[in-house]
Each structure stands twice: as C-alpha cells, then as structure tokens.
Amino acid sequence: MKVLGIDLGGTNVSMGVVDDTGKIVARLTIETRVIDGFESVVKRISEASSKLIESVGGVEGIGIGSPGSIDHKRGVVRFSPNFPDWIDVPLAPELEKRLGVKVVLENDANAFVVGEKWFGSGKGYTDIIGITLGTGVGGGVISNGQLLRGSTGIGAELGHVVVEPNGYLCGCGNHGCLETIASATGISRLAKEWKERYPKSNLSDFSAKSVMNAAQAEDPLGLKVLDRVSSALGIAIGNLIHIFNPQLIVIGGGVSRAGKVLLSAVKQRTRENVMRSFWGTYKIVLSDLVDDAGIYGAASMGFEEINSPSLENDI
C-alpha cells in the first residue's frame, strides 16, 4: 500500500510517496507561490502529484498537512497565517476532483503526531503528545488512540498554553504563551534581549539554531536562553502529562534539531513539574523523522483514512 503525503508550507510544498513499511519511495518539492492565488497553487500541486503518483504506479490515498485552522471533515482550510488570502478554501475536494483519489486534509501539527504514531517513536502507543517547535509552536494529541480535534475541530493548540502569566504578548493576543518562548522566533528574541548582559558570549547571530549551538558549547548566553526555554517547555509538558497521562511526548520542528542539549534540559525541567505518581509513566523524545516529518505526517493521515474510514473520529 502506498500513500502520497503532501506537506504544504508557506514557502515550499514537499511531497513524498510513503509505502506501508515507512519508506519514502518517491519525492518532489515545488515552490508554494501563494502569491499566485489558490487556483494556481492547487493546479501546480495536482500536476506535481500526478507526476509523482504515475512514477510509482498509483497510490491508495493522499494526505495533506497544512498550517492554520482546518476543517478536516470538509477538507477546507478555514484560515492560515501562512496563506492570508485563503479563507474557507476547499483544498481537499479540489485536489480530489483533479486526482481521482481520496484526499484527507489535516492541520500540520495534528498530522505530525499521527505521523509519529505510524512511522516514528509513537509506534504501538495509544496516548501521545506531539509538540512542534518551529517559527511558531504547534501541537497534536492522540488520546486513547484517537486524534483530539475538539468540538469545533480547533483543539490541541498547545503553543498557546500559558507558561509565563503576564509574559510576552503573543500573536494570538494573549500573554506568555509557550510559543512566545519556545519557538524559533521566541528563542531569537530572548538572545537579542539578553546579549548586552552577557559580554563574554560569543554569539554573533541570533538564529534559534545558533543560540542552541551556543548552549551546546556552554556559551553563557546560550545557556541562559536554553534555561528559560526548557523551563517553559517543562511547565507546559508537565501540565500536559497531568492532563493526558500520556506514554510519550515527541518534540519535533526545526528547533528540535538542537538535539541532546535541549532534550536533557527539557526532561529535567519536566520532571521538576510532574507529580510523583506520574514518574515512570511517560517518555520524552525528539522526533527522529525531522526533515521528513511533514511528509510522514501527511501520509499517515491517508493511512489512517484507509485503515478506519468510518466517521466516528470526526466532528
């Protein structure tokens, strides 16, 4: 069985055909070019998809992961900061019409956690929290084997749990959301704000990647930022453990490439926030799908649909 996974990003669309052993047997990346308008983007995605599907002799399903607010049931992108002109656009139905294969659309962070269940560290688990640390912070939850969507399909906004009451203003209008600290944007800001206070720091550029590398090299500014980031993640993950009693927390997204220095700090801070009765009930890991997590996530939605096509999980 093969499924096409389409990872729709603001800049690029990454596509890959995944087989049921988890191998990506064909792949293609095109530019998104949102500026051209929805019709044009759909046309180019469907053309590229056709080509890819043909090259592997057909697929049984197609999954798409998209940032923003998604109506999974109708296959509609309600709105997305990455595609400002797309309001209630029928992405899945349009692609399905052109490609003649069932297309499933899901929020990219939701798709991420389902991808981890199918192809990553989440295999065999029923209760998994996925957190993606990218430009923003996304979240997805599988509880008792089911993807948590919520009553109107907009749940699992884990980037917007408050970890620093009265903290930084967040894009969402609230203060002190996890996203204000633990996103790549948040990490850069912290480093810039603190740089004058750490004259011995060697940091010269303030990308999240450089800051995390600096922490790894025990640079004082890098360590300071890491401390605040891991503290924020420790509070958020601790809360999620008390709420969901999960077996696994998987951290993905670009920031997770920081690797062990981040993971160790997050594990320690989480443990500080977790009640004794929960010790030993959970594991925290970094996603090992990193670069292809978007394709795997999208494809896994297709596999889910094929495996349990009923609507019982739907809103």
Add this chain to the structure above:
Amino acid sequence: MKVLGIDLGGTNVSMGVVDDTGKIVARLTIETRVIDGFESVVKRISEASSKLIESVGGVEGIGIGSPGSIDHKRGVVRFSPNFPDWIDVPLAPELEKRLGVKVVLENDANAFVVGEKWFGSGKGYTDIIGITLGTGVGGGVISNGQLLRGSTGIGAELGHVVVEPNGYLCGCGNHGCLETIASATGISRLAKEWKERYPKSNLSDFSAKSVMNAAQAEDPLGLKVLDRVSSALGIAIGNLIHIFNPQLIVIGGGVSRAGKVLLSAVKQRTRENVMRSFWGTYKIVLSDLVDDAGIYGAASMGFEEINSPSLENDI
C-alpha cells in the same frame, strides 16, 4: 431504570438511588469511619446499600465515586489522601460480591463530569471539562464523548496544572498548581496572608465561604482574593479551552456555591486568556447539581456501564 450512586467521602458516605429521569428516589448518609479499617467500611456500605436497594425494589447498577487514584478497570482504590491505609483495596469487587449487582468505581472528579453529562448542564454535549473546587481541586474531561482516563488511568489531574510558576508549594510537590490558589484551602490562606494589608476589610473568619461572601459584598480583601482566584482559574480554563476545544466548562465543588460573583470573574478572566478563534465556542457554568453532584456523578457511572458495557473506553 434505577442506579445506586455512592459518594465516598473522607467523613461521610452519601448514597442515593437515581432513576433515569434524574430523580433521587431514595437516599441515605452514613459516616465513613475510615479508622475502623477497609473491611468494616465495606461491610457498613454494603449493609446500607442493601437497605436502600430493597426500599426501591432493586437497582440495575451501582456506581461509586471515590477521591484518590483509582484503577477503574479492576475497581481498586490504589491510594487516596483521604484513606491513608487503603493501598490497592478492591472496593468494587468486594461490594459486588456482597450485593450481587455490577459495581463501577471511578475517581470522584471524573464521576462529577460524567454526572454533569447525564443529569446536569452537560446534557447533549460531547466535549466537557469539569472542575471541582473543594478542599482540593479535581478535574474530569469528556472529549469526543469519551471520559479521558489516560494511559495508566491517572489523567485529568486538572488541579495540578501550573498557573503561577514558582508559586506556593503544592501538596503534590510542585509549585503554583491551580489547587494552591483556587481550592477552599488556597482561598483561606490568601485571605489570611493579606488580611493585615486590608484594615478596612470586615472579614473575621477566613473560610472560603466567608471570603467569597465578602467579595460578593465588595469587601476589599474579599475582592482581592477573588481577583487572584479568578485569574488562576482564567489561566487554567483558558489553557484547557485551547487544548480541548470544549463546548462546556462546568465548575462544581463547595467553592462554586459562591455563585455569580465567582462565575462572572472567571468568565471575564478566561476570555482574557482565550484566542479569538475560540470565542463563542464554549460556555462556562456552575454546576446546578451542587449538593447531590457526588451521588449523581457516581450513579452516572452506573448508567454509562449499563448503556455501553463494552470495554473499549477502558485502559
């Protein structure tokens, strides 16, 4: 159809037979007398239950709500701060043996939210958060129609989400849990700590009830405490809305008797913490089952069992 609901408390055991219209047709309260030991407590509960069941000509099921960590599947109280000597005691099987009717055991805060779904404000909803503000703070979650138990059955510890990082030390070992502020205990402490600073306050006793009454009467100390309590609840409920995208949040427990003064403040504070896209998706209400919420909660577990006796919701 009739079910016996048993609300097991540290001081009293409240029992009531509930029919499927939600009427309590018979009731009885006995002392718990934990000091006598598990065997003796079980014996007295089963004797009182027998009497009650006989008085109504039989019941189709029995539900028990107990504080503490519960193994729902095996009907075992793993441990509970209220019953310090009970470690892994088979409460449901023992009662079932004596009474000859299926007995379902559940954590009391979980039972609370199921009770709201069956007999309270939650009728007809699929996504409900229940928060009980008592001596401690308990929580229960129904998501997509299912009670959230978590991978080892200890989830939905909503009293232990952090709302004040580095705040008061909580009984759980962490700092700044919701319970440290919004429980009856937390409210009393805040009032005592602040009393010297509010010489114009008329508060003389510092029970949560008096403090909330003072807030209602616009006493400055009462208002100050209410502000902090509602702020903490606003953060916690805001987070839960972002996570679960629920239709309803029901607040129960003794503190909820404060009524409108508490509800208005909590609604306002929650709205301050919730992203625009969630506005209009949820309602916050106080439980209207208050005094009988424990009986209704316990009985509703019996009704759930009768209506869907499969094990698919179980761990």
